[in-house]
Amino acid sequence: MMILCSGQALAKDVKPACNLSRFSVLPITTLPDGRFTVPGQARGQPINLLVDTGGSVMTLTTGKLLSLGQRMLHGTGALRGVADKRLIHVTFVDLQLGRLQGNHIPFYVDDALPGGADGTLTPDVMKQYDVDIDLAHGAINLFSPQHCPGKVVYWSKGGYIALPMSVVSGAHIQIPVMVDGKRVNALLDTGAISSMVSMRAVKALGISDKSPELKVITEKGERYPLYDYPFKTLDFNGITVTTPRLQVASDGFLPFGTDMLIGANILRRLHLYIAYGEQMLYITPASAN
Amino acid sequence: MKKTAIAAILLVATSVPGLCAGYDDLNVAISYFHQDRQDDAIIWFTKAIQDGDLIPDQTRVAHLDRGMAYDAKGDAQNALVDYTAAIAAQPQDSLAYLQRASTYIALGEFDHAYADYDALVKLRPYDHDIRTTFGRMSWQAGQFERVVLAFQDFAKLRTEDWLWLQLANVKLGKSIDAFDPTDDISNTDTGQYANPSVMEAAKRWPNPMARFFKGEVTEQDAISAAPDGRHCQAEVYASLWHVAHGEYRLAEPLLISAQKMCRKTSEYWRIAQAELVKARREVAK
Numbered sequence: 001m002m003i004l005c006s007g008q009a010l011a012k013d014v015k016p017a018c019n020l021s022r023f024s025v026l027p028i029t030t031l032p033d034g035r036f037t038v039p040g041q042a043r044g045q046p047i048n049l050l051v052d053t054g055g056s057v058m059t060l061t062t063g064k065l066l067s068l069g070q071r072m073l074h075g076t077g078a079l080r081g082v083a084d085k086r087l088i089h090v091t092f093v094d095l096q097l098g099r100l101q102g103n104h105i106p107f108y109v110d111d112a113l114p115g116g117a118d119g120t121l122t123p124d125v126m127k128q129y130d131v132d133i134d135l136a137h138g139a140i141n142l143f144s145p146q147h148c149p150g151k152v153v154y155w156s157k158g159g160y161i162a163l164p165m166s167v168v169s170g171a172h173i174q175i176p177v178m179v180d181g182k183r184v185n186a187l188l189d190t191g192a193i194s195s196m197v198s199m200r201a202v203k204a205l206g207i208s209d210k211s212p213e214l215k216v217i218t219e220k221g222e223r224y225p226l227y228d229y230p231f232k233t234l235d236f237n238g239i240t241v242t243t244p245r246l247q248v249a250s251d252g253f254l255p256f257g258t259d260m261l262i263g264a265n266i267l268r269r270l271h272l273y274i275a276y277g278e279q280m281l282y283i284t285p286a287s288a289n
Numbered sequence: 290m291k292k293t294a295i296a297a298i299l300l301v302a303t304s305v306p307g308l309c310a311g312y313d314d315l316n317v318a319i320s321y322f323h324q325d326r327q328d329d330a331i332i333w334f335t336k337a338i339q340d341g342d343l344i345p346d347q348t349r350v351a352h353l354d355r356g357m358a359y360d361a362k363g364d365a366q367n368a369l370v371d372y373t374a375a376i377a378a379q380p381q382d383s384l385a386y387l388q389r390a391s392t393y394i395a396l397g398e399f400d401h402a403y404a405d406y407d408a409l410v411k412l413r414p415y416d417h418d419i420r421t422t423f424g425r426m427s428w429q430a431g432q433f434e435r436v437v438l439a440f441q442d443f444a445k446l447r448t449e450d451w452l453w454l455q456l457a458n459v460k461l462g463k464s465i466d467a468f469d470p471t472d473d474i475s476n477t478d479t480g481q482y483a484n485p486s487v488m489e490a491a492k493r494w495p496n497p498m499a500r501f502f503k504g505e506v507t508e509q510d511a512i513s514a515a516p517d518g519r520h521c522q523a524e525v526y527a528s529l530w531h532v533a534h535g536e537y538r539l540a541e542p543l544l545i546s547a548q549k550m551c552r553k554t555s556e557y558w559r560i561a562q563a564e565l566v567k568a569r570r571e572v573a574k
Binding site for chain 1: 309312313316319320322323344345346347349350353354357379382383384387413415416417418421443446447517518520550554
């Protein structure tokens with residue numbers, strides 16, 4: 001297990017104060033497709049890490065690995081992801097992230113990353129903190145998870161939504177949402193450009209691959225076709241996105257057991273505070289101030 | 290579920306006036322940009338910039354994306370203006386430099402392109418991606434010795450880099466280097482997690498393209514071996530192989546097909562577009 005040490009010792013068995021304790025502020029760089037990276041350092045070189053709440057373990061591109069002069073090893077098991085992609089090579093890196101430092105952190109090697117991203121920052125590291133994603137103001141704040149429950153919405157005096165979240169398979173965040181009035185369990189995936197829902201899940205809405213409003217958007221012959229569909233609402237129990245752009249994924253595209261991913265195209269409209277310790281997700285519109 | 294007693298908050302998909310009007314407009318623009326709807330994207334990026342309340346990173350990406358949208362429409366001059374504005378908003382951003390340099394190369398302004406390369410190398414001195422991106426740009430500039438310099442350190446470790454090195458070798462009249470598919474340390478889409486046999490490694494993308502370069506498989510077999518999402522890349526490499534051998538009539542149909550298949554904001558689309566212009570000129574001679 002890796003721990004990023006902030007240099008601040010947290011005393012055990014001490015009742016937490018209700019004020020939030022911020023460990024680090026990470027400035028965001030927005031990628032052309034709307035996803036975003038945060039800056040790290042390894043071996044004195046900058047590393048731009050795509051913030052990927054849908055990932056499992058940290059990754060690094062071959063190019064960055066070569067730039068760092070790192071060695072690559074065969075992993076003891078393959079990491080399996082969307083569209084049955086597998087990652088097999090690993091390396092170990094000493095990483096600095098803002099004021100935080102971690103040694104010998106395992107990274108899988110993955111070249112399927114957008115230009116501008118050297119690797120990914122994933123929940124295996126993030127889950128040790130509360131993660132405050134404030135895209136409108138260009139920052140990710142890492143807070144101590146030790147605080148009074150529910151006392152985290154520091155940025156807005158207005159309303160907010162508090163959703164209980166499940167942490168599933170490798171620290172993925174799953175929340176219940178309503179798509180056109182039907183409940184679907186969705187994973188928060190900042191590493192996905194688009195949001196998508198499985199064909200299996202939309203059957204409850206009467207949608208099938210024969211529905212006339214379903215428009216294929218992938219090339220002919222693709223193993224896992226994707227479709228556009230004119231959904232009307234996506235509701236986070238009080239925050240509603242109207243005419244959300246949700247792609248419908250043919251069965252098999254999303255990892256086993258996943259019905260829906262909420263990607264950057266929708267998450268950019270929200271300010272999210274992921275309280276891993278409390279297992280609660282706090283949401284306001286991105287511009288709430 | 291806990292929640293405060295508030296009315297439902299509606300977030301409409303299109304922009305509404307608000308405290309962060311520019312940010313909302315930027316998100317609409319990015320959505321259009323990702324759908325390759327360049328005209329709509331340009332309109333909304335312009336609105337976002339004119340709203341006047343974007344933070345520097347958002348100003349940067351608005352100009353960067355609008356520049357890429359202009360490039361996709363063939364408007365290089367407006368693209369350059371936007372890339373320059375993106376660099377001004379955040380001088381540490383390597384993406385904007387890369388895009389600007391690529392546009393300079395397409396315009397034949399090689400001095401400006403290499404000036405951007407020098408700036409990039411100062412920002413990220415050991416960066417494989419920067420060096421190899423400039424290697425590909427040097428190919429477009431016809432500077433094949435520079436292509437060799439860009440790729441030779443990495444060609445033994447990464448098949449894509451090996452492919453580019455061989456293209457340059459052919460242009461320089463040199464022989465093709467040896468190729469061992471098990472040397473490739475890059476991730477592929479269909480890997481096995483045990484140590485691969487040579488046969489298994491040879492099937493992994495883009496190794497089939499290397500085997501085509503070596504004459505071990507046909508062009509059709511190599512292109513067919515490309516996984517989903519890589520057919521554009523496959524056709525570009527196959528066409529470049531023909532270009533390297535001066536076989537422009539064979540390259541042309543592949544380049545036309547690649548142009549239709551590749552995303553207009555991708556580097557492969559730009560390569561296909563530039564090579565098609567050259568190929569048509571040669572064929573017309």
